[in-house]
Amino acid sequence: MMQISVCVLFLILLAPVMLVFSVDPGFNDDVLGLIVFKAGLEDPKKKLSSWNEDDNSPCYWKGVKCDSASNRVTALVLDGFSLSGHVDRGLLRLQSLQILSLSRNNFTGSINPDLPRLGSLQVVDLSDNNLSGEIPEGFFQQCGSLRSVSFAKNNLTGKIPESLSSCSSLATVNISSNQLHGELPNGVWFLRGLQSLDLSNNFLEGEIPEGIQNLYDMRQLSLQRNRFTGRLPGDIGGCILLQSLDLSGNFLSGELPQSMQRLNSCTSISLQSNSFTGGVPDWIGELKNLEVLDLSANAFSGWIPKSLGNLDSLHRLNLSRNQLTGNLPDSMVNYTKILALDISQNHLTGPVPSWIFRMGVQSISLSGNGFRNGNYPAHKSTPASYHGLEILDLSSNAFSGEIPSGIGGLSSLQVLNISTNNISGSIPVGIGELKSLYIIDFSDNKLNGSIPPEIEGAVSLSELRLQKNFLGGRIPAQIDKCSSLTYLILSHNRLTGSIPVAIANLTNLQYVDLSWNDLSGSLPKELTNLSHLFSFNVSFNHLEGELPVGGFFNTISSASVSGNPLLCGSVVNHSCPSVHPKPIVLNPNSSGSNSSISSQRHRHKTILSISAFIAIGAAAFIVIGVVAITVLNIHVRSSMARMPAPFAFSGGEDYSGSPANDPNYGKLVTFSGDTDFSDGAHNLLNKESEIGRGGFGVVYRTFLRDGHPVAIKKLTFPGLIKSQGDFEKEVKRLGKITHPNLVALEGYYWTSSLQLLIYEYLSGGSLYKLLHDDNSKTAFSWPQRFKIILGMAKGLAHLHQMNTIHYNLKSTNVLIDCSGEPKVGDFGLVKLLPLLDHCVLSSKIQSALGYMAPEFACRTVKITEKCDVYGFGILVLEVVTGKTPVEYMEDDVVVLCDMVRGALEEGKVEQCVDRRLLGNFAAEEAIPVIKLGLICASQVPSNRPDMAEVVNILELIQCPSEGQEELE
Incomplete structure (x- = not known):
């Protein structure tokens, strides 16, 4: 009886445990699977510290979600946990898992091909890790209910598995930013349920196969930055639900297929950086839902079609870097929602229409065309629609006239580039009202006047480029209020006065170029406080005195201060004169008598006369020296600026005279002994013979008498050679340096104004x-x-x-x-x-x-x-x-x-x-x-x-x- 009671008591105590296992027989599998998975991981941020093997339920662990009815794990989301290790097989115990998201970690190893065996798995996201190897064929052969797969941003190699086409349940596939190669499998187009395909940033090649029209549910197709070639599939218009198409950065060619006019649902088309040809098709104007159209960096030609103005939903239009001609169609006035317009680097001409600045646009780039004056912001008071303009690039066109005085009304402007035009007049004081402006580029124009002190108001300014103009006056000291300046480029102007000490307060300066001006005085010693300087050029001015010592100026290049003959210091190899105090002269004949005083006055008068004579003579000598140095400096500048004096070759005459008897001819020496050219001089330095330009000169191609081709380098800086003897000595030394991997120097030509080097010609x-x-x-x-x-x-x-x-x-x-x-x-x-x-x-x-x-x-x-x-x-x-x-x-x-x-x-x-x-x-x-x-x-x-x-x-x-x- 006692034994029966004990057994009954044991069964009563055991009953709750038995009940748990009978209700949830797989409960321990979830705990065990996750603990095994964790055991193979590094968790530097202790994100998985809540995962305890003694817990009966994982449903409260960080990153784990369970079904409320069954208490089984349905989602494991560990994105951005900084975990490393392998995706362990322990996860295969999570039989109810639907979502596995491990993105933005440091997982390594290969993709586990058995993951899809979890029959309920719908989402796998392993993106942004360090997975390597090929995508296993087996992964897609058993994909079951899998709807979304992302292996983006890993180190995967190999080809896209053919088995991908068997996953009929897939709606989203993202394998972008890996190292996949090979061709796109034809079977991809049989995934009729596919809505998003992203294979961008890989090495995929070959043609995009026909059959894409089968993807009638496709919303997003991203194949950009691969190596696809050939034409676009003619049936691409069958993807009538397509909203985003990005094929940029490939080698696609030919004209756009007409079927694309059926893509009425498309809001974004990006085809930039390919080799598409033909005109921009008229039918693009029928894609009324387009918000982004980027056809840049192709070979489109002809006029911009008027139908483009029908795209009244456009936010961004980029037609830059093509071969478009004509002018802008007036129909573009309908662009009421446009934010960015880039038509730069084409062959467009004509006046800029007035409406282009009245569209509320944020960014306008018209650079590198032939536009001339129109109604660009030239009003004293700018319309309200201009106020949102942030980027305005009108560079490299044919604009003339003056900068509008109302420029200060563009209150949101951040970048203003009108360089390389024919703009004249002065810089308006309103420039100081542009508080958000961080780049000003007015270089290579015909601006005059001075730099307005009001520029201090442009407090966000980072780059100020005013080089190659006719600006005069002083550099305003108020510029130190532009404390964010990193680039200050004012070279090739007519600026005068001294360099303001205030520049030393611009502690962020990295590049300063004040060369080729008329600046005078000494360089402020405070400039040594500019700790971020990378380049400081004040060459060819009238600066004098000692160079600053310390900081960047301890390592400044002599080229950066050349052309200032009165500068001194070790950099210019010109020691500064010592300053001695005036000597104190005691007169031993001095006394209190009147005769002595009279004698002293006479002696003092005589001494003063001699001193004055010496001083006048010294002053005259200094003046003569300064004039001579100035004349020499002007001569150096002019000799560098102008082309070398003509001689037999450049004059187009036949090379038949004798250098010994004719001063117009120089000395021609070829180390092979052949001293003439087969085609004569008229083919030597002609534009037709030019094959290249480099930092030291222009290169031409010609032939010696024996038919041997040579390359002729005309040195750009003939005034920088000390003497003919030094030149010939060094050329002959270089000519003796021969090696299979060095370009052979075969001879030279010399006159005082022109020097040529004769090299072997290489056609590769x-x-x-x-x-x-x-x-x-x-x-x-x-x-x-x-x-x-x-x-x-x-x-x-x-x-x-x-x-x-x-x-x-x-x-x-x-x-x-x-x-x-x-x-x-x-x-x-x-x-x-x-x-x-x-x-x-x-x-x-x-x-x-x-x-x-x-x-x-x-x-x-x-x-x-x-x-x-x-x-x-x-x-x-x-x-x-x-x-x-x-x-x-x-x-x-x-x-x-x-x-x-x-x-x-x-x-x-x-x-x-x-x-x-x-x-x-x-x-x-x-x-x-x-x-x-x-x-x-x-x-x-x-x-x-x-x-x-x-x-x-x-x-x-x-x-x-x-x-x-x-x-x-």
């Missing part, structure tokens, strides 16, 4: 053109690129072995021969022009922006071969990535070296490899080469290897097992 073009020219059809393979990098390294190593520094290394100075071998050219020209460093080196550095080593900006650091190593490192990154050293985006500047270094630190360096390689590159070579480029581009010269070492490392990289360790 420059490395820059082959890498960046949009018209170039060449896409270098990885072996070709490696060959170019190794060849450049060998050429530079030989150059350094011959004790020669290149000084001006950049991709435009690397030429490719017919066998694909690189040849480095233009070496040693700085030494050839010994005065260059004092006059124009800073402008040469600007032409090689991004390649120049940091020490070029520091006069106290010796320029060595390590500067070339830095430039080589940037070239390596340029060849591997296909990007220029500095890229100017719409609202940002991307420095290649910094971008690659950041990618390396984030473990994403493979993403930097040129997309044109389509994944067909040897990672075991490319990654060490990138690392080598970054080492060469080190900010510290001593950290850079010698070029001979670089050659050895590159040769080892071709055998990864030997060379890899050296770069890790």
Whole structure:
């Protein structure tokens, strides 16, 4: 009886537990699955601290949602939790899971192909992580009820799985911003329930296949920034519910298919940066719901159709960078909702219509056309509709007249650019009323008068560009109220007076150019407080006295202060005169007697007469010296400004005279012994023979008598060469430097006003053109690129072995021969022009922006071969990535070296490899080469290897097992 009672009691106590398991048999699976998932994660911010394995229910854990009826986990949303690790199989225990969202974390590894086995799973979002590998075919073969998938912003490779077409339940697919390649599977168009497809920012190629009309439920199609070619599918108009179409940044061509006129639901069409041709079609005016239309950077031609004015819902219209002609149709007056209008860089002409500024638009860009005066804001009082205008760019047109006095009424204006026109008159004082203005560019016009002191009212001003005008008067001291100024560019004007001390209060200044004015006085010593200065140019003024000492001015380039003969200091190699106190002279014959006083007065009078004579003579000598220096300075300016004096070649006469007997002819020397040109002089320096322009001169092509083609470089700065003897000595030295990877110097021509260099001619073009020219059809393979990098390294190593520094290394100075071998050219020209460093080196550095080593900006650091190593490192990154050293985006500047270094630190360096390689590159070579480029581009010269070492490392990289360790 006792045993029965114990058993009954045991069953009574066990009953609640048994009841729990009978009601919720899978409850422990959810806890167990999530705990197993958590065990494989790093959780630096302790976001999952509420997940406790001792809990009976996970429904109150952070990021977990449950069904109220069954208490089973239905959603796991851990977006932005900073988690890392793998997407563990433990999640497969969550059999009721409908939403899995793990975006904006650091998950690594590959995509688990078994996730869709969760039969109730509808949403998978693994975007913005570090997932890698291919998308498994099995993932879409068992997709069940899956409706939305996003793998965007990862490191996925391979092709889009063919099995994707079997997921008939899919409504949203986003695999953008990965490294997918290959063609678009035809089966994608069979996903009839698909409403949104985003495959942008990948390496997809080939033509977009026909059949897209099957996606009659499609609302959004984003294929931008891939490598799609060919024409748009003719049946694209079958997607009648399409609201957003973005195909920008591809290689699509041909005319727009007429079926697109059926896209009446479309609110946004972006086709920019392709190769579409033909006219802007009339039928676009029938897409009445369009709010955004971007056809920029194509090859559209002809007139802008009047029907475009029917798009009265437009917010943004961009037709820039095409070949459009004619003028703007008056029908555009109907644009009552327009916010941004960009028709820049076309061939449009005629007056600007009055309505363009009365539309309440926020941004207007008409730059780079042939527009002339119309009714642009020229009223003393501006209409209310102008007040919302934020960006106004009228640059590079044919506008004349004066800046309207009512400009101050544009109260919201942030950017005002009217540069490169024929605008005259003075700068209106109303400019100071523009409190929001941060960029003023009035450069390259005919403005006169002075800079108004009222400019102090433009308190947000960051850039002030007034160069190349006829402005006079003083620089207003009130400019120091513009405390945000970073660019102050006032060069090539007629400004007078001294540089105001108030400029030293502009502590954010980075670039200052006051060169080629009539400024006088000394440089304020307070300028040394400008701690952010990168460039300060006051060359060719009338400044005098000692240069400031300290801060930026300890490293200022002599070119930045040249043309001021009365400046002194170590930078200009002119020591400042010592200042001695006047001597005290005691007269030993002085006494109290009258005769002594009379004698003293006579002696003092005599001494004064002699002193006055000496002083007058000294003053006259100084005046004569100043006049002579001024005349010399004017001569230097004029010699630099005008073209070289004509001689036999430029005069178009046949080269048949004798240089020895005719002073109009110079000395022509070719190291091969051939001293004449087959076509005579009339083909030598003609425009038709021009093949390029560089920082040091213009290049022409001609032939020697033996039919041998040569390239002739006409030096731009003939007045910077000391003597014929120095020139010939240096040219002959450079001519002896020969190497398969160096452009051979084959001769020269000399007169006192013109110097030519004769180089071997290479028909393959420059490395820059082959890498960046949009018209170039060449896409270098990885072996070709490696060959170019190794060849450049060998050429530079030989150059350094011959004790020669290149000084001006950049991709435009690397030429490719017919066998694909690189040849480095233009070496040693700085030494050839010994005065260059004092006059124009800073402008040469600007032409090689991004390649120049940091020490070029520091006069106290010796320029060595390590500067070339830095430039080589940037070239390596340029060849591997296909990007220029500095890229100017719409609202940002991307420095290649910094971008690659950041990618390396984030473990994403493979993403930097040129997309044109389509994944067909040897990672075991490319990654060490990138690392080598970054080492060469080190900010510290001593950290850079010698070029001979670089050659050895590159040769080892071709055998990864030997060379890899050296770069890790």
